[in-house]
Amino acid sequence: xxxxxxxxxxxxxxxxxxxxxxxxxxxxxxxxxxxxxxxxxxxxxxxxxxxxxxxxxxxxxxxxxxxxxxxxxxxxxxxxxxxxxxxxxxxxxxxxxxxxxxxxxxxxxxxxxxxxxxxxxxxxxxxxxxxxxxxxxxxxxxxxxxxxxxxxxxxxxxxxxxxxxxxxxxxxxxxxxxxxxxxxxxxxxxxxxxxxxxxxxxxxxxxxxxxxxxxxxxxxxxxxxxxxxxxxxxxxxx
Amino acid sequence: xxxxxxxxxxxxxxxxxxxxxxxxxxxxxxxxxxxxxxxxxxxxxxxxxxxxxxxxxxxxxxxxxxxxxxxxxxxxxxxxxxxxxxxxxxxxxxxxxxxxxxxxxxxxxxxxxxxxxxxxxxxxxxxxxxxxxxxxxxxxxxxxxxxxxxxxxxxxxxxxxxxxxxxxxxxxxxxxxxxxxxxxxxxxxxxxxxxxxxxx
Numbered sequence: 275x276x277x278x279x280x281x282x283x284x285x286x287x288x289x290x291x292x293x294x295x296x297x298x299x300x301x302x303x304x305x306x307x308x309x310x311x312x313x314x315x316x317x318x319x320x321x322x323x324x325x326x327x328x329x330x331x332x333x334x335x336x337x338x339x340x341x342x343x344x345x346x347x348x349x350x351x352x353x354x355x356x357x358x359x360x361x362x363x364x365x366x367x368x369x370x371x372x373x374x375x376x377x378x379x380x381x382x383x384x385x386x387x388x389x390x391x392x393x394x395x396x397x398x399x400x401x402x403x404x405x406x407x408x409x410x411x412x413x414x415x416x417x418x419x420x421x422x423x424x425x426x427x428x429x430x431x432x433x434x435x436x437x438x439x440x441x442x443x444x445x446x447x448x449x450x451x452x453x454x455x456x457x458x459x460x461x462x463x464x465x466x467x468x469x470x471x472x473x474x475x476x477x478x479x480x481x482x483x484x485x486x487x488x489x490x491x492x493x494x495x496x497x498x499x500x501x502x503x504x505x506x507x508x509x510x511x512x
Numbered sequence: 513x514x515x516x517x518x519x520x521x522x523x524x525x526x527x528x529x530x531x532x533x534x535x536x537x538x539x540x541x542x543x544x545x546x547x548x549x550x551x552x553x554x555x556x557x558x559x560x561x562x563x564x565x566x567x568x569x570x571x572x573x574x575x576x577x578x579x580x581x582x583x584x585x586x587x588x589x590x591x592x593x594x595x596x597x598x599x600x601x602x603x604x605x606x607x608x609x610x611x612x613x614x615x616x617x618x619x620x621x622x623x624x625x626x627x628x629x630x631x632x633x634x635x636x637x638x639x640x641x642x643x644x645x646x647x648x649x650x651x652x653x654x655x656x657x658x659x660x661x662x663x664x665x666x667x668x669x670x671x672x673x674x675x676x677x678x679x680x681x682x683x684x685x686x687x688x689x690x691x692x693x694x695x696x697x698x699x700x701x702x703x704x705x706x707x708x709x710x711x712x
Binding site: 344345346347349350353354355356357374375378391393394395429454455457458459462 | 562565566567569570571572574576607608610612613615617619624626635637639649655
């Protein structure tokens with residue numbers, strides 16, 4: 275029979291000590307977490323109360339704030355600026371293919387904008403540099419028959435946006451983020467940027483812009499996500 | 513002593529058949545389960561990884577560091593490349609050196625150096641693939657298509673078999689018609705109640 279005085283059977287920590295440590299740890303975690311939530315909610319409350327120029331609140335419903343963009347995956351395209359080409363085609367009179375230098379040769383836009391992910395995070399005031407899709411549309415001479423824009427990206431990823439929304443002045447083909455070249459994880463060398471729709475519409479590793487007569491739901495849109503993706507209407511799912 | 517063999521065997525044979533039927537089910541369930549272990553790990557680990565994609569990059573470890581070369585870059589690309597590689601002690605040969613205006617980019621397999629030509633300031637962006645999780649994600653999301661579709665479909669059918677056969681493997685109060693039915697009901701109720709609450 276085992277001897278209860280054997281050190282092998284002595285508890286490594288007294289029950290009371292264990293419970294004290296557990297309680298103290300729980301309180302610390304709760305207070306720390308509470309302070310974090312309060313700090314965040316203050317910033318979020320302010321963002322919800324601040325109207326945008328169009329009257330909508332700066333922070334869409336159910337979104338929370340992050341300090342910087344998250345990559346959010348995707349099948350990585352080639353980050354090479356030297357090998358990159360952008361095909362602008364479809365319902366256009368002047369289809370063009372641009373290389374990186376040609377893109378940089380077009381009028382450049384520096385803009386701060388808010389980014390909203392369908393997974394509910396928002397980053398306020400992200401700084402992008404790029405070329406307006408409207409300028410690319412003008413270059414390609416889009417026909418009146420076009421009503422939709424399909425962003426084409428590496429490995430067949432696509433996202434669809436209404437032409438009227440794609441021609442908004444804040445919709446870009448972006449190559450810089452926060453003053454630096456676009457990181458690989460964010461779609462280097464070039465990504466689409468459609469700030470007023472959920473961020474999956476802003477295709478990373480962009481290779482083409484196709485103007486289309488008909489709507490063509492893209493990668494996520496054919497997998498149960500909303501065709502339009504307005505963050506203020508919480509258009510997350512179909 | 514009575515002759516046992518003279519008794520009518522109907523009842524015991526019936527019981528014997530039932531036991532054999534369950535034994536066969538358990539054997540097949542066990543072996544299909546063994547075969548499913550590898551893919552279950554792949555799909556489960558990837559599922560956990562991608563489910564929390566907003567919190568981390570499940571495919572890569574991304575790091576960004578900065579360096580100062582202490583001098584402007586030469587205008588010649590080859591000379592600039594030699595200078596940067598030498599100063600940063602990089603032995604790998606870049607697969608591309610691209611200069612546009614004041615910026616020079618050097619691309620490696622899992623690394624990009626963004627160099628400011630006038631100042632020699634370097635942003636060193638590295639992206640190391642996560643060994644197992646990236647491969648698991650690739651398989652889970654069926655990036656390769658082709659033959660993997662058949663393996664994935666077979667695995668899904670295998671899971672359906674495991675779930676169904678699992679219901680009938682054990683008889684009695686620990687079987688499906690004992691307490692099992694309550695667990696099955698709870699498992700079915702979770703998504704149903706969730707959908708009812710979330711989607712209204």
